[in-house]
Ligand SMILES: Nc1ncnc2c1ncn2[C@@H]1O[C@H](COP(=O)(O)OP(=O)(O)OP(=O)(O)O)[C@@H](O)[C@H]1O
């Protein structure tokens with residue numbers, strides 16, 4: 013090659029490197045240029061993945077994708093591995109005579125033609141980041157050392173690009189791993205076993221969840237506020253074959269009627285004032301996954317028509333759009349409203365109601381499953397104690413009585429808030445009645461228990477503490493007195509006063 017040709021050729025390479033921000037694309041075009049000027053058969057750029065200590069072909073010319081995937085080496089292995097390990101170029105005049113040749117990509121098996129091979133390291137300072145190699149048809153008149161020098165120059169020019177590619181690749185791998193970890197975390201957070209309950213009514217619910225989760229059936233979850241509808245929706249999605257895809261929640265009540273349509277189905281640019289660009293709706297985002305339509309009872313009649321169409325035909329259009337979009341989406345809806353009444357009042361379409369009501373799951377209010385109260389209370393106590401790094405183990409008997417007697421209009425959510433608050437207030441190892449909110453003391457109890465005087469309240473507390481300590485000490489008065497930092501005489505006196513019989517606790 014003449015000087016002028018050589019310069020033009022280096023200029024071409026420099027130009028293609030700066031021409032595009034797509035790293036792989038620029039490296040491909042560099043190989044293309046080398047191929048044209050050297051008449052090479054194959055060319056590859058490999059990089060070293062320092063985390064896995066593995067060398068992999070990143071960009072290749074004249075190799076199939078599967079051959080590229082086979083091209084993996086350990087540092088020191090084969091010629092490429094050796095070049096990367098030692099940081100020195102390697103020239104093979106005839107590969108048929110070179111024992112180090114691994115031919116891992118199996119690309120040279122078919123050709124009988126004799127081939128020369130040049131491999132040069134790609135370095136950043138002293139650190140080797142990869143290698144550039146070419147196969148040339150064997151030509152006794154070609155000066156291989158000259159070829160090697162030329163490739164070395166190119167490898168220097170490529171170095172920064174290869175480093176960037178490597179950084180990108182590492183970042184991508186890290187993101188991928190993070191993504192997997194988050195997915196697993198989500199799945200374990202939403203296991204059915206995380207829904208607490210042992211009452212017959214809740215067992216029926218569990219049964220229904222496991223029946224329906226594997227299918228694509230539309231599910232309608234019903235129940236008062238705070239009964240765990242969203243929890244059940246999560247459990248269904250994360251235990252379905254769609255678990256790896258999106259779970260998209262839409263709170264229909266929180267959106268103004270004018271927005272909900274575009275929120276669900278998206279809109280085209282200019283569909284209405286303020287639609288400055290095209291927007292994909294929740295149905296599109298939930299493709300292959302599940303959409304959770306919370307508070308479905310609040311959507312307006314005009315949106316109901318479009319929703320019905322999605323349910324029936326599995327297709328929709330963006331607001332202001334003409335293109336019909338297919339929806340591969342499973343629908344889970346929830347409501348605390350009386351939909352039957354709404355149908356009767358003509359605020360909810362009957363046909364939509366029937367389409368949604370394919371598989372209803374009814375979550376009973378907490379007051380109808382009293383046996384779950386303590387189970388849930390313990391569950392929340394454990395969670396919030398851990399979260400707040402407090403060593404609180406249990407509830408005092410009067411506290412339990414209060415939890416059991418209350419009618420829980422806010423259901424599990426109210427119970428959860430109540431326990432969280434108690435954990436924050438509690439300084440000892442036991443949640444006591446006075447850690448619970450006043451509403452619990454005035455609720456249903458208010459008919460039976462008048463507002464207490466100070467004396468009564470103190471008496472109640474004293475009695476509670478005495479009983480607790482006796483339980484802890486298995487009825488041992490001396491130890492109990494010591495724990496409460498009082499004398500046995502005073503302790504016995506109070507126990508008697510409150511009609512607490514220590515023998516009961518032995
Ligand atoms: N069986 C249960 N086990 C454990 N936690 C529960 C259970 N039921 C409800 N919860 C918790 O109670 C809170 C309220 O539940 P969720 O948000 O699912 O109720 P909801 O029925 O969707 O209420 P709303 O109608 O007000 O939206 C959540 O923090 C949830 O984790």
Ligand SMILES: [Mg+2]
Pocket residue numbers: 241242306
């Ligand atoms: Mg909810």
